[in-house]
Amino acid sequence: MATKPGILTDWPWKNLGNFKYVILAPFVVHSFYSFFVTNKETRDMTNLLIFPFLLSRIIHNLIWISFSRHRTAKATNRILHRSIEFDQVDRESNWDDQILLTGIMFYLVHMMVHQASHLPLWNTNGLVLTIFLHMGPVEFLYYWLHRALHYHFLYSRYHSHHHSSIVTEPITSVIHPFIEEVSYFLLFAIPMMGTVLMGIGSITGLFGYITYIDFMNNMGHCNFEFIPKWLFSVLPPLKYLMYTPSFHSLHHTQFRTNYSLYMPIYDYIYGTMDPSSDSLQEKSLAGKEESPDVVHLTHLTTPESIYHLRLGFASLASMPLEGTRWYHWFLWPITCWSMLITCIYGHTFIVETNVLDKLKLHSWTIPRYNMQYYFQWQKQAINNLIEEAILEAEANGVKVMSLGLLNQGDELNNHGELYIRRNPKLNIKVVDGSSLMVAIVLNSIPKGTRQVLLIGKLNKVAYSLASILLQKGIQVALSYEDDYEKIKLRTKFSENLLFSRTYSQMVWLVGDGQNEKEQFKAKKGTLFIPFSQFPPKNLRDKDCFYRTTPSMTAPSTLKNVHSCENWLPRRVMSATRVTGIVHALEGWKKHECGDSMLDVKEVWEASLRHGFRPVS
Structure with missing residues (x-):
């Protein structure tokens, strides 16, 4: 969100959440219905293809997101060595709003402008005009609009929302307030409407131009450089006609340079070209994949x-x-x-x-x-x-x-x-x-507990838990005789070991392979603490309590955390990972494999010392 949000900042369908696409439903239904109920001679492919084109844009953007995140994870040719956190992911989660806006605009123009219907698949004159209209009016007007957006009044109310992301990802390119995105669409409409109104528009021209915009937006907001330097040496004029990820990254760090859309020529003309653009590109291209610890x-x-x-x-x-x-x-x-x-x-x-x-x-x-x-x-x-x-x-x-x-x-x-x-x-x-799994489970058991039920497949974690609890004088009950005998052979404190099928214990330690039907035998208010790799199904969540699988909350000094580890909450890491x-x-200097284990108390204290905390 901008620092001082202005009018028309929020998207009109914001409150619809994931159901926002229902806005397109009437247009889509009408396009398919009108195509299939009319004669072949009067069918309009332009209207029919709008919806598939919108889907292709979503796929196009997703491919860029995956490609970018894979490359930045490897750190090859990375530009900015800074982190992305959850707040940026949340802020950029509505990246598809601009696709929805494009769809609505396309359908409305098709309905209101008769020249926009029954377009041919190809028109060479229209494609040439689109190129020149983009290089001229669009790039020029965008440059000055962009500079205006960096003046305090407009920046604080609108454009600062986009610049909240210092480390950019492909989808950062389309994260703008509603009215700002509308202004960009009106700019990009110049070539499209120009060719349509002149009668030289085509399906390839319209959809190809939007695809070009998506491609350049995504490419320029990658946080890694992959445009080779030799390309500009072989074709020197190209440096005025095509920007690079490092070129636009400087705009997000320096703010007052590199304003151009995709063609840096206007930054050269008006003296806003960042002098470090070339050196940053070279430095980024020389970056190697980092080896982890x-x-x-x-x-x-x-x-x-x-x-x-x-x-x-x-x-x-x-x-x-x-x-x-x-x-x-x-x-x-x-x-x-x-x-x-x-x-x-x-x-x-x-x-x-x-x-x-x-x-x-x-x-x-x-x-x-x-x-x-x-x-x-x-x-x-x-x-x-x-x-x-x-x-x-x-x-x-x-x-x-x-x-x-x-x-x-x-x-x-x-x-x-x-x-x-x-x-x-x-x-x-x-x-x-x-x-650490053992330590987390032990520290999850409420103080004053005198008896627990150990249930599920026995493994070295289960044996260790039973041994430590029995040694502390806490009774450990097992509901299967075979499990009872196995643990009895491994402990010196068998007097506290119970074979019981009453399921009356208020604390259950649950391992993998637990019989789900047994949960229904638990008393109301029972606490289920898993020592399993996978969480048990919460079949009694209305009258019982469930802890997550052994895990800890990461310290604030852990950076670049913007995804969840499977079912765990944000910034929570599994015991194994910790x-x-x-x-x-x-x-x-030793492994923790096979039957061997590190010292439970030492691992727990070391985890706390390094800032990891129990999951609250």
């Missing part, structure tokens, strides 16, 4: 989780993953396509970079889904992917790798021990976060 290795969960990656939908990635939503059904073609691609693609990919003090943090993702981890025939391939990731991290000088979710499965690799056994000379430390970071900060 810590890598968190996770994987895809559900088919819909692809949209919640930082590389997917920015606004969805900034919110916790909450299972299948209504809009996922409309995305099933894309979902199936993405599943096919991830199954074919045989390498991990980077999804996120963060910085904590001087520590560089990466999150890498194995292109496999939850269900694939349970297929016996997939286990060897998944283990190979994980091992390749560990060896790649080792080669890049990574200090610690934490294995998230099922990448540390007991049956898959014995909590990562398989890779240490195969590669005994590894310098990188591999951790599964089990010690352990990897703390392990590197403390400089510990």
Whole structure:
């Protein structure tokens, strides 16, 4: 929001939220109806193609978003080494409003201007005129409009909203107050309406011009440079006709330079060209991919989780993953396509970079889904992917790798021990976060609790929890006799171990594989504390209480956090991920794999010391 919002700042359909697209429904229905009920001779392709074109614009923008976020995560050729936070993602979540505005304008002009109907697919004269009208009136008028928007009165009321984003992303290009976006559309309408009214307009001319605008907007707001310097050496006049991401990045940091739209010629003419434009481009092009200190290795969960990656939908990635939503059904073609691609693609990919003090943090993702981890025939391939990731991290000088979710499965690799056994000379430390998981669960149990129910699949976290609780004199009840016998063999404090099927305990420690029907046997007011990798279904959320999976709130010094880790709230990190970071900060020299665990108390105190806090 601008510092002093002026009139017509908010978009008219702001209060409609995600239902704003219903505004287009009457136009879309009318376009399809009128096309299919009229004779072939009178059918209007122009009107029919408006809606598919709007959809193509959305896809075009999403491709740029994914491409940009992947490149900035790798840090290759990055321009500004600053962070993006949740407030910027929220501010830019309405990037599609300008597409909606374009659709409404197109439909209205088609209805009111008879020359805008039944346009031919191609008209060379119209395309040539569009080019000249853009280079002349549009670029010239935009330059002076843009300079006017930087005067205090207009800047504080309108344009400061756009400049709130110092580190730009492709979608930053269209984040403006409503009236400002309307003024830009009127500028861009000059070539389109000019050709239409002169009778030389075409479908290619209209849609191609808007596509050009989208392309240049997205390209210029990337926070990495990829326009080669040799291009301007081979074609020197090009530097006056095409801007670069580094050129426009300077406008967002210096504010009073580089005002041009896409053609810097007017900055050269009027003396507002930033003298460091060329040197910044060269410096950015010379930038190399950064090697992290810590890598968190996770994987895809559900088919819909692809949209919640930082590389997917920015606004969805900034919110916790909450299972299948209504809009996922409309995305099933894309979902199936993405599943096919991830199954074919045989390498991990980077999804996120963060910085904590001087520590560089990466999150890498194995292109496999939850269900694939349970297929016996997939286990060897998944283990190979994980091992390749560990060896790649080792080669890049990574200090610690934490294995998230099922990448540390007991049956898959014995909590990562398989890779240490195969590669005994590894310098990188591999951790599964089990010690911190135990510490978080222990500190989540209300003070004064005398008895807990331990339920779900037993693993080393469960055994450690039971051992520590029994040693503290807290009774641990188990509802399955086999589990009771297994823990009894591992503890010296079996007098506090109970075999009980009354389900009367008010605190349940829930692991993976818990029988969901058992939740309905819990007493009203029961507290469910998971020690599992995945959250249990909240079947009793109306009369019981649920904690999140073992996790901690990140310190404020952790930068570039603008996506959620699966189902966890904003700025909350899984215990495994936190352990990897703390392990590197403390400089510990041992793995946490197989049956071995770090000291629970030491890990907990170290986490608090470095600014991590329990989830409130």
